[in-house]
Amino acid sequence: MIKQHILVTVDNVIFTISENQVQVLLIKRNADPFKWTRAIPGWFVLESEDCEQAAYRELQEETNVKNVYLEQLYTFSDVKRDPRGRVISIAYMALVARENMTIKAGSDAAEANFFPIENLPKLAFDHKKILGYALQRLRRKIEYTNVAQYILPKKFTLSELQKVYEIVLGQDIDVRNFRKKVDKIWLVKATWEKEIGVKYRPAKLYKFVESKLKIVEVL
Amino acid sequence: MIKQHILVTVDNVIFTISENQVQVLLIKRNADPFKWTRAIPGWFVLESEDCEQAAYRELQEETNVKNVYLEQLYTFSDVKRDPRGRVISIAYMALVARENMTIKAGSDAAEANFFPIENLPKLAFDHKKILGYALQRLRRKIEYTNVAQYILPKKFTLSELQKVYEIVLGQDIDVRNFRKKVDKIWLVKATWEKEIGVKYRPAKLYKFVESKLKIVEVL
DNA sequence: CTAATAGTGTCTCTGAGACACTATCTA
DNA sequence: TAGATAGTGTCTCAGAGACACTATTAG
Numbered sequence: 001m002i003k004q005h006i007l008v009t010v011d012n013v014i015f016t017i018s019e020n021q022v023q024v025l026l027i028k029r030n031a032d033p034f035k036w037t038r039a040i041p042g043w044f045v046l047e048s049e050d051c052e053q054a055a056y057r058e059l060q061e062e063t064n065v066k067n068v069y070l071e072q073l074y075t076f077s078d079v080k081r082d083p084r085g086r087v088i089s090i091a092y093m094a095l096v097a098r099e100n101m102t103i104k105a106g107s108d109a110a111e112a113n114f115f116p117i118e119n120l121p122k123l124a125f126d127h128k129k130i131l132g133y134a135l136q137r138l139r140r141k142i143e144y145t146n147v148a149q150y151i152l153p154k155k156f157t158l159s160e161l162q163k164v165y166e167i168v169l170g171q172d173i174d175v176r177n178f179r180k181k182v183d184k185i186w187l188v189k190a191t192w193e194k195e196i197g198v199k200y201r202p203a204k205l206y207k208f209v210e211s212k213l214k215i216v217e218v219l
Numbered sequence: 220m221i222k223q224h225i226l227v228t229v230d231n232v233i234f235t236i237s238e239n240q241v242q243v244l245l246i247k248r249n250a251d252p253f254k255w256t257r258a259i260p261g262w263f264v265l266e267s268e269d270c271e272q273a274a275y276r277e278l279q280e281e282t283n284v285k286n287v288y289l290e291q292l293y294t295f296s297d298v299k300r301d302p303r304g305r306v307i308s309i310a311y312m313a314l315v316a317r318e319n320m321t322i323k324a325g326s327d328a329a330e331a332n333f334f335p336i337e338n339l340p341k342l343a344f345d346h347k348k349i350l351g352y353a354l355q356r357l358r359r360k361i362e363y364t365n366v367a368q369y370i371l372p373k374k375f376t377l378s379e380l381q382k383v384y385e386i387v388l389g390q391d392i393d394v395r396n397f398r399k400k401v402d403k404i405w406l407v408k409a410t411w412e413k414e415i416g417v418k419y420r421p422a423k424l425y426k427f428v429e430s431k432l433k434i435v436e437v438l
Numbered sequence: 439c440t441a442a443t444a445g446t447g448t449c450t451c452t453g454a455g456a457c458a459c460t461a462t463c464t465a
Numbered sequence: 466t467a468g469a470t471a472g473t474g475t476c477t478c479a480g481a482g483a484c485a486c487t488a489t490t491a492g
Binding site for chain 4: 393395396399400403413417418419420421
């Protein structure tokens with residue numbers, strides 16, 4: 001065998017939508033390097049777990065989350081990406097409904113908060129690059145799959161579904177064309193319930209019929 | 220810092236087309252584990268290089284190749300994927316024109332050969348899984364980008380271009396529809412040359428105008 | 439002139455996108 | 466009844482796919 005000293009981490013780009021914006025979870029680091037700087041949550045992979053397990057474990061450390069979508073993004077391995085030495089990072093992207101999640105600060109963090117992607121603080125390491133990559137993946141993926149369901153609550157209105165697309169893609173979509181597509185392609189079903197507590201005409205609530213990730217032409 | 224003993228390798232799935240088949244380069248391992256078993260070429264990442272550099276270096280070790288397309292595929296990290304211990308592998312996919320390449324056996328290999336993907340030998344480690352993943356990526360990518368150019372010689376006939384699609388996708392394509400698409404979307408230009416040495420009507424030779432990878436609707 | 443591949447145009451159907459009004463609820 | 470959002474149908478245009486014959490070359 002060979003002598004090699006490379007450390008392996010995972011980093012989780014955790015997206016959600018709230019306040020009509022795509023938001024990403026960032027921690028404030030409580031240790032050097034980049035002490036007090038914001039960063040994507042991540043940690044070293046244990047020898048007894050694969051990277052995906054590590055990503056889930058890390059996810060549980062920062063959030064209390066159920067029903068999350070997790071996907072491996074890319075492996076970042078620039079020689080100088082970490083001042084402590086040679087560290088590569090396998091980046092994951094997670095999508096969660098805001099309501100399915102509470103935040104706590106993990107062991108490496110002074111605090112953890114969501115930030116709208118339009119207004120990000122300075123980030124540690126190469127995390128800006130990782131985040132850019134994740135956002136690009138999210139935008140592509142939402143166009144040809146039904147991942148959007150992971151960002152929505154179990155029951156949702158079609159307006160909410162549409163809003164997710166408009167927010168992620170950053171452009172308005174015609175209501176009628178959108179609904180035509182949803183009718184044809186998505187596995188959604190109207191429930192008999194309606195929105196409550198709104199001060200206008202309440203919308204029908206829908207639910208997803210299948211929760212599997214499907215490759216579909218959405219827009 | 221943390222104590223962690225994980226080794227990091229890169230593995231290259233090198234595709235080409237010859238004899239009307241998609242072929243992949245496999246080595247015969249000359250050392251344990253899996254001695255004499257076929258495997259995707261790969262090696263440990265050096266501490267002084269990032270993974271992409273490692274993949275290129277490895278590529279040069281097995282082949283003499285110019286003008287290759289290389290793309291990171293996925294990182295495989297099953298705890299038990301390597302009997303020697305904890306080893307993760309960042310897999311890359313390479314596409315090369317057969318004419319741009321000669322094969323040599325690298326230091327870890329008794330021999331190196333191309334195998335048609337329809338007829339593969341038993342593979343070491345989790346390389347079957349990696350190969351399956353690569354093939355899937357190739358099929359998707361060829362549909363919405365112009366990567367096909369990397370598999371073709373500098374000058375090629377439209378029939379050859381079409382053949383690449385038919386072989387990779389495993390289905391026939393209508394000649395006229397294919398050419399309409401190529402006209403509209405691709406950056407190809409007819410040269411004034413024609414095929415020589417064929418015993419039938421020689422086809423015009425075309426070349427790619429731009430060599431950048433573009434996202435295009437191809438089929 | 440035969441064998442073999444190159445090369446070309448039209449029609450149909452489906453899906454994407456533009457577009458505006460009525461319905462229903464709350465307060 | 467005013468304010469606010471939900472919800473619905475049609476037309477046009479572009480692109481996808483089905484389809485068959487003529488052109489050119491070597492031998």
